[in-house]
Amino acid sequence: MAKKRLLMITPENREIFRHRKAQANNFLQLTMPYLAGFVSTDSFDIRLIDEYDEPVPYDESFDIAAITVNTPNALHCYRMASRLRLHGTYVVMGGPHVSLLPDEARPYADCLIPGEAEETWPLFLRDFLRGSQRRLYRSDNPPTLERLPRPRWDLVKTRRMAxxxxxxxxxxxxxxxxxxxxxxxxxxxxxxxxxxxxxxxxxxxxxxxxxxxxxxxxxxxxxxxxxxxxxxxxxxxxxxxxxxxxxxxxxxxxxxxxxxxxxxxxxxxxxxxxxxxxxxxxxxxxxxxxxxxxxxxxxxxxxxxxxxxxxxxxxxxxxxxxxxxxxxxxxxxxxxxxxxxxxxxxxxxxxxxxxxxxxxxxxxxxxxxxxxxxxxxxxxxxxxxxxxxxxxxxxxxxxxxxxxxxxxxxxxxxxxxxxxxxxxxxxxxxx
Ligand code: SF4
Missing domain, CATH: 3.20.20.70 (Aldolase class I)
Known part of the structure; x- marks a missing residue:
C-alpha cells in the first residue's frame, strides 16, 4: 500500500510573530516533533511545518493535515483548516484550545483529539489506515509517560540559536x-x-x-x-x-x-x-x-x-x-x-x-x-x-x-x- 502523506502544522500567531522573531531566545515548539515520533514511517510520509519558519504549502496535496491549536491561534487554525479541506485534505485538530472548546472547533475539523494525545493519536492513525476513523478521540485516562518515542527534530528546519x-x-x-x-x-x-x-x-x-x-x-x-x-x-x-x-x-x-x-x-x-x-x-x-x-x-x-x-x-x-x-x-x-x-x-x-x-x-x-x-x-x-x-x-x-x-x-x-x-x-x- 502506498504511504499516506501527513502534514503536521505548528501554527504561529501573526499578532506576536514579529515580536518573537526579533528575540534571541526562541526555542523550538515540541508538540508536533513529539507527536511525529508516534507515527509509523512505514505507513506515512511526514511533512512538518512550523509557521515560524515557513508557510503552509496549500498548493500541495496531503491525505491528512494535523494542527495543534492554542487559543491565540484558534481563528487562524480554523481558516487554515477550511482552506486545506477545500483541497480534500482530511483535517485533524488537537491542542489546548480544542481541549477547552471542542464544540467550537468541531465544524472546522474532520476529527478532534482533545486532551493528552499519547494514546489517542496513534489510535486515530491506526483507524485512518483502516478507513474506520471516528470524529472524536478523547483521552479518558492519564496516558503513561513511559517508553515515549524520541521527538522527530530531524523534520524541523534548523533555526539559529534555537x-x-x-x-x-x-x-x-x-x-x-x-x-x-x-x-x-x-x-x-x-x-x-x-x-x-x-x-x-x-x-x-x-x-x-x-x-x-x-x-x-x-x-x-x-x-x-x-x-x-x-x-x-x-x-x-x-x-x-x-x-x-x-x-x-x-x-x-x-x-x-x-x-x-x-x-x-x-x-x-x-x-x-x-x-x-x-x-x-x-x-x-x-x-x-x-x-x-x-x-x-x-x-x-x-x-x-x-x-x-x-x-x-x-x-x-x-x-x-x-x-x-x-x-x-x-x-x-x-x-x-x-x-x-x-x-x-x-x-x-x-x-x-x-x-x-x-x-x-x-x-x-x-x-x-x-x-x-x-x-x-x-x-x-x-x-x-x-x-x-x-x-x-x-x-x-x-x-x-x-x-x-x-x-x-x-x-x-x-x-x-x-x-x-x-x-x-x-x-x-x-x-
Ligand atoms: S497552576 Fe501550576 S503551572 Fe499553572 S501557573 Fe500555577 S503554578 Fe504554574
Missing part, C-alpha cells in the same frame, strides 16, 4: 486562577522514567535545551534523581519552577551541577494581596529577595514571569514592580498582560462580571491586547503602563543595574536582554 525541548513530567499541584493546565491535562502528576529522559537528552542534536514541564521541581525527589544523571552530559538548560521549591538548596546545587543556566519563576506580582487574588499564595513576597539571592548564589540566573492587570493592580504597580526587579537583580523577564483563557476560573469570573471586552481569540496572546476591563485602570492605561514597563525594564540603564546586582551568567543574560530590547524597538517603538 533550543530544543524535553519533557520529564506533566502536571502541577497548584491551581492559579488564570492557568488552564487543569482543564487541559488529567489531574494526576506523572514523571517519565529518569533514565529515559537522560538517554533522550544525551542524544539531543544541540547542547542547549529547555525542560517543557510546567513545574520541573514539582516532584523534588524525582528531580534530584534526574539531575544526578544529567551532570556530566555537558548540556546547558533552563526550566520552569515554583519559587517555593527553591527553598531546597540541594535541588538548586544539583541543578547547577547538571547544567541549569536559568530558572523561569512565575513570580507574577510583587504584592501579596494580588497573589492571593490569583490563588498563588505559594509565592511569598517577603521571601523573594532571600530566594532570588539563593538561586544567584548557586550560579543560576532568574527569568521572572510578571503579569499586569489583576484587580488589585493600580497605576502605581508598574513603578513598584520595576523598583523590585532592580532591587532583586532579576536577570530577565517575560512580561505579560493578564489573559483570561477560556475554561479558567478567571475567565468565568470576568464573564460573569460582564468585563470581557472581546471574543476575538487572536487578542488572547498576553502581549499585544487587553481583553478585559481592568478594575483600577482603563484598558488603555493598562496597555500603556505594561509597554512603558517593558521599555524601562529592557533599557540599558535597567539591564546594567539588574545584572550588576545579580552577577550571574552576565554575558548570556546580556544577550537575552538585548534580544528583548531589540524586539520592543523593532515592533512597537518604530511602528
Amino acid at each position: 533550543r530544543y525541548a524535553v519533557i520529564s513530567g506533566r502536571g502541577c499541584r497548584h491551581s492559579c486562577s488564570y492557568c488552564n493546565l487543569r482543564q487541559i491535562y488529567h489531574s494526576s502528576i506523572r514523571e517519565r522514567p529518569a533514565d529515559e529522559v537522560i538517554d533522550e537528552i544525551a542524544t539531543l542534536p544541540g547542547s542547549r535545551f529547555v525542560f517543557w514541564d510546567d513545574n520541573f521541581f514539582g516532584a523534588p525527589e524525582y528531580a534530584k534523581r534526574l539531575l544526578k544523571g544529567l551532570s556530566g552530559l555537558g548540556k546547558e538548560w533552563a526550566a520552569q519552577v515554583t519559587l517555593e521549591q527553591c527553598e531546597n538548596l540541594e535541588l538548586l546545587q544539583l541543578a547547577r551541577k547538571a547544567g541549569c543556566v536559568y530558572l523561569f519563576l512565575g513570580l507574577e506580582s510583587f504584592s501579596q494581596g494580588t497573589l492571593r487574588e490569583a490563588n498563588k499564595g505559594i509565592n511569598r513576597v517577603c521571601d523573594y529577595i532571600r530566594l532570588i539571592d539563593r538561586i544567584h548564589g548557586c550560579g543560576i540566573s532568574t527569568q521572572a514571569g510578571i503579569v499586569f492587570g489583576f484587580d488589585s493592580d493600580g497605576m502605581d504597580v508598574f513603578d513598584r514592580t520595576m523598583d523590585a526587579c532592580e532591587q532583586l537583580g532579576i536577570d530577565g523577564a517575560t512580561v505579560s498582560l493578564l489573559t483570561p483563557f477560556p475554561g479558567t476560573p478567571l475567565y468565568d469570573r470576568l464573564k460573569q462580571e460582564n468585563r470581557l471586552l472581546t471574543d476575538n481569540w487572536e487578542w488572547f496572546n498576553g502581549k499585544t491586547r487587553v481583553t478585559f476591563q481592568p478594575r483600577r485602570m482603563s484598558p488603555e492605561q493598562l496597555f500603556t503602563g505594561y509597554m512603558r514597563f517593558r521599555r524601562k525594564f529592557f533599557s540599558l540603564r535597567s539591564i546594567f543595574r539588574r545584572l550588576c546586582r545579580s552577577r550571574v551568567n552576565i554575558l548570556q543574560s546580556l544577550i537575552l536582554n538585548l534580544g528583548y530590547r531589540q524586539s520592543i524597538e523593532r515592533n512597537y517603538d518604530r511602528g
Whole structure:
C-alpha cells in the first residue's frame, strides 16, 4: 500500500510573530516533533511545518493535515483548516484550545483529539489506515509517560540559536486562577522514567535545551534523581519552577551541577494581596529577595514571569514592580498582560462580571491586547503602563543595574536582554 502523506502544522500567531522573531531566545515548539515520533514511517510520509519558519504549502496535496491549536491561534487554525479541506485534505485538530472548546472547533475539523494525545493519536492513525476513523478521540485516562518515542527534530528546519525541548513530567499541584493546565491535562502528576529522559537528552542534536514541564521541581525527589544523571552530559538548560521549591538548596546545587543556566519563576506580582487574588499564595513576597539571592548564589540566573492587570493592580504597580526587579537583580523577564483563557476560573469570573471586552481569540496572546476591563485602570492605561514597563525594564540603564546586582551568567543574560530590547524597538517603538 502506498504511504499516506501527513502534514503536521505548528501554527504561529501573526499578532506576536514579529515580536518573537526579533528575540534571541526562541526555542523550538515540541508538540508536533513529539507527536511525529508516534507515527509509523512505514505507513506515512511526514511533512512538518512550523509557521515560524515557513508557510503552509496549500498548493500541495496531503491525505491528512494535523494542527495543534492554542487559543491565540484558534481563528487562524480554523481558516487554515477550511482552506486545506477545500483541497480534500482530511483535517485533524488537537491542542489546548480544542481541549477547552471542542464544540467550537468541531465544524472546522474532520476529527478532534482533545486532551493528552499519547494514546489517542496513534489510535486515530491506526483507524485512518483502516478507513474506520471516528470524529472524536478523547483521552479518558492519564496516558503513561513511559517508553515515549524520541521527538522527530530531524523534520524541523534548523533555526539559529534555537533550543530544543524535553519533557520529564506533566502536571502541577497548584491551581492559579488564570492557568488552564487543569482543564487541559488529567489531574494526576506523572514523571517519565529518569533514565529515559537522560538517554533522550544525551542524544539531543544541540547542547542547549529547555525542560517543557510546567513545574520541573514539582516532584523534588524525582528531580534530584534526574539531575544526578544529567551532570556530566555537558548540556546547558533552563526550566520552569515554583519559587517555593527553591527553598531546597540541594535541588538548586544539583541543578547547577547538571547544567541549569536559568530558572523561569512565575513570580507574577510583587504584592501579596494580588497573589492571593490569583490563588498563588505559594509565592511569598517577603521571601523573594532571600530566594532570588539563593538561586544567584548557586550560579543560576532568574527569568521572572510578571503579569499586569489583576484587580488589585493600580497605576502605581508598574513603578513598584520595576523598583523590585532592580532591587532583586532579576536577570530577565517575560512580561505579560493578564489573559483570561477560556475554561479558567478567571475567565468565568470576568464573564460573569460582564468585563470581557472581546471574543476575538487572536487578542488572547498576553502581549499585544487587553481583553478585559481592568478594575483600577482603563484598558488603555493598562496597555500603556505594561509597554512603558517593558521599555524601562529592557533599557540599558535597567539591564546594567539588574545584572550588576545579580552577577550571574552576565554575558548570556546580556544577550537575552538585548534580544528583548531589540524586539520592543523593532515592533512597537518604530511602528
Ligand atoms: S503554578 Fe504554574 S503551572 Fe501550576 S497552576 Fe500555577 S501557573 Fe499553572
